[in-house]
């Protein structure tokens with residue numbers, strides 16, 4: 001992936017842009033998309049079949065994850081980039097990229113059938129509907145999401161071993177995997193960043209300053225800025241280093257740190273923790289809730305976006321995701337969050353649905 005690709009990722013998503021909802025995100029697919037843009041090939045990879053409430057997908061080739069794996073490989077190998085604008089017969093593109101012709105022809109067939117590529121008289125080319133999502137130079141590019149999915153798959157297939165020995169699954173963390181993770185988080189947040197900022201603005205209309213803990217990807221921070229709020233992002237040093245240019249360009253202040261150790265800032269009207277608590281152990285969650293409360297001005301509020309235990313398949317799947325990916329992370333119950341907030345001296349604990357998303361918004365205020 002080029003540097004310009006990543007630079008483009010923070011760009012604000014214009015309302016008319018396709019949203020990155022082709023991807024299995026936390027087990028949830030694009031059924032709740034509100035965006036009018038919806039190519040056919042999105043519809044083809046969603047919804048496991050259900051019978052009597054039970055997921056019945058035991059087919060070897062259900063067509064739910066394989067098109068994404070094929071697309072992931074095609075992006076990685078440069079096949080998609082080669083076919084962005086110029087139609088070419090599969091055999092010719094195989095020759096140009098020094099790929100195995102037999103493999104290329106079969107992979108191209110899937111890409112055509114899934115709607116990512118289009119067959120023309122002079123060869124295959126990226127389908128117009130898919131172009132923005134597959135062009136590394138476009139802000140709507142979903143490659144990082146797929147690369148992160150690749151890492152997730154490598155963890156998930158180790159589940160039998162995790163069942164025997166406990167988690168997490170073994171996977172080396174590389175600079176590339178961190179970039180893919182952060183890029184994937186940006187894709188995941190695009191759709192919900194603005195509505196969530198609106199929801200928080202309605203709940204806490206006096207807000208002027210926000211601390212976004214674990215907000216390194218920057219997507220939510222930009223949506224907060226659109227409300228005229230002064231935004232500070234706290235994240236691990238390596239994440240801030242990765243994002244520093246984009247965040248600085250957007251005028252977002254940064255703090256490098258580990259929230260489980262300390263939140264070295266105070267006086268904020270709102271402290272937001274989006275998809276952060278699930279990566280931590282219960283003791284770390286309690287500690288971060290207390291530090292977050294300490295970072296609030298009186299009258300301020302802590303807002304947590306996360307999965308809640310017992311809210312269905314996306315939540316139980318995500319708990320397994322945390323099992324294979326972290327040593328202490330989990331999906332926690334509403335009662336856990338209430339206890340951590342109350343122990344931190346926060347009041348008026350409340351839980352809200354987030355339109356179209358499996359996660360919940362949990363809030364508590366500081367007197």
Ligand SMILES: C[S@@+](CC[C@H](N)C(=O)[O-])C[C@H]1O[C@@H](n2cnc3c(N)ncnc32)[C@H](O)[C@@H]1O
Nearest residue numbers: 185189214215216235236239258259260274275
């Ligand atoms: C799953 S991502 C969520 C990103 C974003 N908040 C969102 O909701 O899309 C979690 C983020 O929290 C950061 N993070 C995780 N643990 C942290 C910690 N202990 N201190 C600071 N940042 C942390 C990660 O680096 C990552 O940027």
